[in-house]
Amino acid sequence: MTLSTAPIGATPTVPVVDEPLARLPRHPAGKNARILRSQRIFAYVLLLAGAAVFILPFLWMLSTALKSNLEMTTYPSPLVPAVPMWDNFVKGWTILPFTRFLLNSILVTGLSVIGNLISCILPAYAFARLKARSRGALFAMMVATMAIPAEVTIVPTFILFSKVGLVNTYWPLFLPAWFGYAYFIFLIRQFFITIPDELVDAAKLDGAGHMRILFSIFVPLSRPVIAAVAVFSFVGNWNNFIGPLIYLRSQELFTVALGMNFFNGQYFTQYNQMMAVGVVTILPVLIVFFFAQRAFVEGAKGAGLGGR
DSSP: OOOOOOOTTSOOOOOOOOSOOOOOOOOOHHHHHHHHHHHHHHHHHHHHHHHHHHHHHHHHHHHHHTOOHHHHHSSSOOSSOSSOOTHHHHHHHHTTTHHHHHHHHHHHHHHHHHHHHHHHHHHHHHHHHOOOTTHHHHHHHHHHGGGSOGGGGHHHHHHHHHHTTOTTSSHHHHGGGGGOOHHHHHHHHHHHTTSOHHHHHHHHHTTOOHHHHIIIIIHHHTHHHHHHHHHHHHHHHHTOOHHHHHHOOSGGGOOHHHHGGGGBOSSOBOHHHHHHHHHHHHHHHHHHHHHHHHHHHHHHHHHTTOOO
C-alpha cells in the first residue's frame, strides 16, 4: 500500500489507497440458469400431462367412431380398429336428418348468444357505473340467484310456457337468454369497473350520454370479456339437452343434442355411429374456441382483476 503526500504548505489531500476494491458477492449465474431450466421443464411436463388427460376422451371417441359392429361387441374391445370404418360417419349422419338438426342448433344457439350479450351488457354497465343507493343490494341479490339450481325452475318455467302456448317451439329455448344471466352479468361488471374513470369523465365533458359511453368506450375496450361470455353461452346452448327434451315434440324441430339420443335403442346402441356424429358435432365448439381462445383467456383473467 502506498500513500501520496503533498508538499509543505500545500493543502493536505486524502490519502489514496492503491488496493483494488473489494468484489461484491454474486450469485452463480450457472446455478440460476439450471434452476430456471428445471422449472421450465417441470412446467412443460405438467402441461403435456394435462393435455394428454384432456385429449384422451376425444381420441377414444374417434377410435370408437371408426370401429365395426363386431369390434364394438368384442371384449375387450381393441383400442385401434383393424380396418377404419369411415362409412360410420355417413351412416350415422344420414340415418336421421342431422343436417336439419344442425341448422336448428345453430339457430337456437345464435339467438341465445345474442340475447345473452345484449341482456347482460346493459345491467353490467348499470352495476358498474350508475350511482344509486340500492346498487350494492341489488347486485348482491342478483349474485345470490346463482345459488338457485336450474332444476328448481324447470317445472314453473314449463307451466309458464305451456300456459301461453309456446311448447313445441323454439321460444322456450332462447327467450330466457334475453332476460339476463347472473354469472355473465357478474363477469362483465367485473371487467367494466377496471376501465379508468378518466375516459368516462372525458366523454361526459364532450356531451356523451350513458348509451354513447357504453357503446363507444366500454364495449370496444371489453372485447375480451365479451368474447369469453360468447364462448360460454355458445358451448352451454349448443350442448343443451334438457331444454329441447322438455319443450320440443316434433322431430323437425329437434337439435343435435336431442337427435343423438335416438342412437340409444332398447336392446342395442349404435355407439360407433353415435361417436361418429359426436365427432362432427363437437367441431363447431372446437372452431369457436380456437379462434376466440386468446380473447377468452384475457377476458376471464381481466374479469377477475376488478373489485370496487
